[in-house]
Amino acid sequence: MTTLSLTGQDISVFTEQDVADLAGRLEQDDYTNPFEALKDWHTLRAIAFQRQDLAEPYLYLLDIEAYDEA
Template sequence: MTTLSMTQQDIGTLTPDDVANLAVRLEQDDYTNPFEALKDWHLLRAIAFQRQELVEPYLYLLDLETYDEA
């Protein structure tokens, strides 16, 4: 799974194991630069919006809060 070219169609083909591997990378936070971590975080967030059932066990990694942007 490459995070650079992940599209909506690709997100539709992710398996629970793919998301678990992504979550492990985020939990370990062993990246060579902060931008790699940010890419994984954004990918997990995109998955949460499109396939929430896959991300439910890992929502704590997103630290989502309700914002009043009105």
């Protein structure tokens, strides 16, 4: 299993297929060590913040819940 190593600039060049591949790896959860999974999770999270349109179908993988700060 290979994971991606990215900088903030690289997020802008992600395609829908790249994000689908990343989400597929997270869904399969077939990593050789937990740090590879964590790296992919953080990458998807960064995409969700910077390119929300690409990550929207896969937000369930991030398990982000809205909360009220009041």
